[in-house]
Amino acid sequence: DAKTTQPPSMDCAEGRAANLPCNHSTISGNEYVYWYRQIHSQGPQYIIHGLKNNETNEMASLIITEDRKSSTLILPHATLRDTAVYYCIPNPPGYGKLTFGQGTILTVHP
Amino acid sequence: DAGVTQSPTHLIKTRGQQVTLRCSPKSGHDTVSWYQQALGQGPQFIFQYYEEEERQRGNFPDRFSGHQFPNYSSELNVNALLLGDSALYLCASSRGLALSDTQYFGPGTRLTVL
Numbered sequence: 163d164a165k166t167t168q169p170p171s172m173d174c175a176e177g178r179a180a181n182l183p184c185n186h187s188t189i190s191g192n193e194y195v196y197w198y199r200q201i202h203s204q205g206p207q208y209i210i211h212g213l214k215n216n217e218t219n220e221m222a223s224l225i226i227t228e229d230r231k232s233s234t235l236i237l238p239h240a241t242l243r244d245t246a247v248y249y250c251i252p253n254p255p256g257y258g259k260l261t262f263g264q265g266t267i268l269t270v271h272p
Numbered sequence: 273d274a275g276v277t278q279s280p281t282h283l284i285k286t287r288g289q290q291v292t293l294r295c296s297p298k299s300g301h302d303t304v305s306w307y308q309q310a311l312g313q314g315p316q317f318i319f320q321y322y323e324e325e326e327r328q329r330g331n332f333p334d335r336f337s338g339h340q341f342p343n344y345s346s347e348l349n350v351n352a353l354l355l356g357d358s359a360l361y362l363c364a365s366s367r368g369l370a371l372s373d374t375q376y377f378g379p380g381t382r383l384t385v386l
Contacts, residue, residue, distance in 0.1 A: 196374070205276075205362050205377035206315065249314065258305050258328050258366070260375060262314030 166250050171267040174244075180237040182266050184250030187231040193254045195226060197235045199246040200265075206249065209235065240270045274299055276365050276378035284384045285353050293348045293381045297365030303327075304346040305375060306338060307362040315362055321346050322368075350383075358385045 167185040174180040186195065194213050198206040210217055210224045212233075217224045223236040237244055249265040277296045285291050297304050303322045307315035317330035321340035340346045344365075350357055360382050364375040 198377075203360070203380075203382075205364075205379050208374050208376055211374065247314075258303065258320035258322075258373075258375075259317040259330065260305075260307075260315070260364075261317070265314060 166252065166263050168248070168250055168263065168266045170264065171269070174237075174240045174268060174270050176242060176270055176272050177239055180240040180244065180268060180270070182235040182237075182248050182250075182268060183232065184235070185232045186250065186252045189230055189252045190254065191230075193252040195224070195230075195233050196251040196253050196260070197222070197224065198249045198251065198260075198262075199244075199268075200249070201243075201246045206262075207246075209248075240268075242270050242272065244268065245270045276363055276376055278361075278363050278378040278381050280381060281379070282382045282384075284386065286386050287353055287355060289353050289385075290349065290351045291353060291383060293350075293361050293363075293383070295346045295348070295363030295365075295378060297344050297346070297363075298376050301365035301367050301376070302344050303366045303368060303373065304340060304344065305364045305366070306346070306348045307364065307377075308332070309360040309362060309380070311359070318348070353385045355385050358383060 196211040197209040200206045226233045247265040305320040306318040309315040319329040324340045335351045360380045362380045364377045366373040366375045
């Protein structure tokens with residue numbers, strides 16, 4: 163499994179963009195980068211995933227560097243409800259085991 | 273479209289007892305994975321079921337066992353409970369094994385072992 167490095171915690175003002183980095187320098191060529199978040203005491207929530215190209219959905223944008231060694235999750239207009247632990251997880255297709263690290267605790271302030 | 277559901281929500285057991293947790297996958301999903309999340313930690317993979325068979329297993333003892341039914345729902349059984357088994361147990365469902373299969377999680381069952 164590719165190892166990931168994420169900052170333990172980040173702060174963001176409500177309404178501003180939150181940019182969450184993840185380093186996955188040992189990622190394999192066939193591993194997607196998945197992002198999940200977990201609001202306190204709830205099940206993890208899928209946010210977005212990508213392989214090489216940048217991706218955008220209704221929740222967030224995912225920027226993957228050309229060498230695929232790092233990625234950034236962007237929440238364009240953070241709200242208080244975005245306060246959660248954010249996990250970056252490299253995962254090959256068809257490989258059921260998601261390996262969660264410590265993640266980044268994002269706190270959105272009013 | 274119902275998401276992943278789990279029952280019960282909370283459960284209290286004593287050491288040595290056995291427990292069964294249940295999971296119904298999201299509509300259209302046929303694969304179920306189980307995770308254990310201790311307080312302050314990220315979820316840890318227990319095992320995955322597909323076509324009623326255990327396909328992958330994490331580093332958990334044989335006290336942890338499971339089952340998948342023809343309707344794709346699943347059970348997690350834990351025997352001879354230890355205090356350290358106290359955790360949030362999460363079920364995740366996905367569609368098949370071959371594709372980039374996104375896993376969707378249920379709300380979890382909070383197990384407390386006294």
